Amino acid sequence: MDMILSQSFLTSLVVGLVMAGVPLLLAGLGEQISEKAGVLNIGIEGMMLIGAYAGFLGAWQTGSLWVGFLYGIGGGMAVALLMAVLCVRIGLSQIVIGIGLTLGAEGLTALLHHVQFSRSYPRLPGVETWAVPGLSALPVVGPGLFDRHPMVYLAIALAVILSMLYRKTHLGLTLQAAGDKPAALDGAGVDVLRTRFAAVLCTGALAGLGGAFMSEVGAGLFIPFMTNGAGFIGIVLAMLARGRPLWVLAGAALFGACLSMTTALQVAGINIPTDVIQMLPFAAVMAVLVIFGRRASLPAALGLPYVRGAR
Amino acid sequence: MMVEPAQSSGAGSLGLVTSAAGRAAVRIGLTAVAPVVLALVLSGAVLSQMGTDPLEYYGYVVQRAFMTPSGFQATVTRMAPLLLLGAGLILAFRAGLWNLGLDGQFMLGATAAAALAPPLAQVWPIPLVLAASMVAAMAAAALWSLLPALLKAYHGVNEIITTLMMSFLGLSVSNALVKLAFLDPTTTVPQTRTLAVADRLPPLSGTTVSSGVLIGLVAIVAVHLVMTRTSFGLRLRVVGANPRAAIHVGLRVPLLTVMVFAASAALVGLAGAVEILGVHGNVRADWNPAFGLAVIPLVFLARLNGLATIVYVLFFSALQIGAESAARRLGVPHYFSLVLVANLLIVLALVEHLSQRWRLDTRS
Known part of the structure; x- marks a missing residue:
């Protein structure tokens, strides 16, 4: 009896980890693309929130989660387009515009939610899962990780693909150069602004997808302000990973585990205030920074607009 | 009250104002007042999409926050x-x-x-x-x-x-x-x-x-x-x-x-x-x-x-x-204030950028 109880407890812990971790993973991977290209994308929280709203709307209207994901990607990219035009093309402050976009997205989605859903609070039907043959028979990890919505596997695969892309392809080098030595990239005949523009749009797509996963798969409904700092955690993951997508995956798992622990312990009736457990991931990050702070490195031109010929 | 400087800035950008004082007035109108009006209009579009009359809303906010003692x-x-x-x-x-x-x-x-x-x-x-x-x-x-x-x-x-x-x-x-x-x-x-x-x-x-x-x-x-x-x-x-x-x-x-x-x-x-x-x-x-x-x-x-x-x-x-x-x-949920501030920030940043370019253009 005890054995079964603890196993189901552990399984729910893994499920929670995956559900909380995937949006963070997508946000972190997205932010990483921008940061590699030299754009500190503080607007990612707003992109996620718009993605969460658009994704829910799409899934609710069409009945298909995949259409919802497309909506989410579109929503995130719409905010990213604004950010790219203002910060990359025109060269306005990335931090100020990013905060402005986040605020605007918070207000706009809360208003839209009020108009459309505040009377009915619709919920999406339960999510269909796809069990990985063989692996899903494993105890705990099987039902927890290998019997989930396919988007979970796609997100994990994306981390691996991006890792190869950065290391093995010309595109990865171009991206890196846009953040480290934009002038050199310009000299080599690659358009820095176009590279950064594309990078910001990719960030928007992934952040929007992460938001859509949160509302469609994670919660099954849209709640105003539901991202609750997930975008900011994505920024932290990207910064700590120093350009390595697999580190983002590990970080997202760590943060996901802490977030999942808060609900799991409550369900298990253990009387620790959630606030104490919620501190764990942030405290862990600060500890890492204190220990390895000296070695933390970011792209040299991060946060600076590129103006050709300017010194 | 707010419309007048915005109009004169429109005249200025057409090159109708040439005196120094006129130019200063135009610049203030362009960089300080016009963005506020534009942001109010943009946010008003959001309001009317929600089925609320923007003028009624703005009027109510001003009336409530400035005209009533408790407000x-x-x-x-x-x-x-x-x-x-x-x-x-x-x-x-x-x-x-x-x-x-x-x-x-x-x-x-x-x-x-x-x-x-x-x-x-x-x-x-x-x-x-x-x-x-x-x-x-x-x-x-x-x-x-x-x-x-x-x-x-x-x-x-x-x-x-x-x-x-x-x-x-x-x-x-x-x-x-x-x-x-x-x-x-x-x-x-x-x-x-x-x-x-x-x-x-x-x-x-x-x-x-x-x-x-x-x-x-x-x-x-x-x-x-x-x-x-x-x-x-x-x-x-x-x-x-x-x-x-x-x-x-x-x-x-x-x-x-x-x-x-x-x-x-x-x-x-x-x-x-x-x-x-x-x-x-x-x-x-x-x-x-x-x-x-x-x-x-x-x-x-x-x-x-x-x-x-x-x-x-x-x-x-x-x-x-x-x-x-x-x-x-x-x-209308009070989150609307966030939309207005975000609009204002973005419009103002854009206007400042454009006015700087405009000033450079007129100088060269």
Whole structure:
């Protein structure tokens, strides 16, 4: 009896980890693309929130989660387009515009939610899962990780693909150069602004997808302000990973585990205030920074607009 | 009233205004008034999409926040924490430091004040209690900024990430403190002990306006004067403009960094204390007004100028108070104020960029 109880407890812990971790993973991977290209994308929280709203709307209207994901990607990219035009093309402050976009997205989605859903609070039907043959028979990890919505596997695969892309392809080098030595990239005949523009749009797509996963798969409904700092955690993951997508995956798992622990312990009736457990991931990050702070490195031109010929 | 300068700016861009005074008027119209009108129009489009008449909404907000005594007093009271947050931000941003951990620092300050003031009020004279609570709030917030400050000053760790982390941590810590350490045992609502109304910051005579607004005004004017009129302020601005040059002229940049962070956070913590000691009297569990992110755009709209910040804070307080009331009367959630501020920020940034290009074009 005890054995079964603890196993189901552990399984729910893994499920929670995956559900909380995937949006963070997508946000972190997205932010990483921008940061590699030299754009500190503080607007990612707003992109996620718009993605969460658009994704829910799409899934609710069409009945298909995949259409919802497309909506989410579109929503995130719409905010990213604004950010790219203002910060990359025109060269306005990335931090100020990013905060402005986040605020605007918070207000706009809360208003839209009020108009459309505040009377009915619709919920999406339960999510269909796809069990990985063989692996899903494993105890705990099987039902927890290998019997989930396919988007979970796609997100994990994306981390691996991006890792190869950065290391093995010309595109990865171009991206890196846009953040480290934009002038050199310009000299080599690659358009820095176009590279950064594309990078910001990719960030928007992934952040929007992460938001859509949160509302469609994670919660099954849209709640105003539901991202609750997930975008900011994505920024932290990207910064700590120093350009390595697999580190983002590990970080997202760590943060996901802490977030999942808060609900799991409550369900298990253990009387620790959630606030104490919620501190764990942030405290862990600060500890890492204190220990390895000296070695933390970011792209040299991060946060600076590129103006050709300017010194 | 607002339409006239906007029209004259339209004439100016067509090259119809040639005198120097005319050009100055055009520039003010173009860079200060036109963006506000444009942002109001853009946000009005959102309102009309929601089925609300924008003019009715704006009229109601202005009427409620400025024309009714209770509304205007609420507006001025709301200015107190926002002014202090603005003062803290100007200090940090002018020195080139991104203190984005406002919400955590604010809540720690509020919690420190709420923990200290009610029990102390039993034994000490009230003015002393209020002063001690405010000092404790400032100390708590300043302490919370120490780790990001040291990491930035001596390890060069990006302060955006560390202050954000410490902000989330601070929110959790203050919540845990409210629920575990400072819980009021006499009520079932999870909150701290309540400071009696008579013991709070006294209202300005004949009004319900908390005198916290005076603290806010003094702080932001003081920060403005320090940054613009003293050598200390100049040193900070040099650090902000070019840290490497600052090292070459012999400034102790790490020390200045830590000092700026501590002072900035102390002002933010004081904002939390003023809100508790002047308005709420206690901290409820999970309470977080999240003023921080909203004040950052205001400070930038004011171009880091303390006096201009006062104007924007007045505008935003009125908007918040009016919007909260309109939520009940017109059924538009008060989140609309966020949309308006975001619109204003983006439009103003764009207009400034365009006007700079326009000025360059006319010169060449």
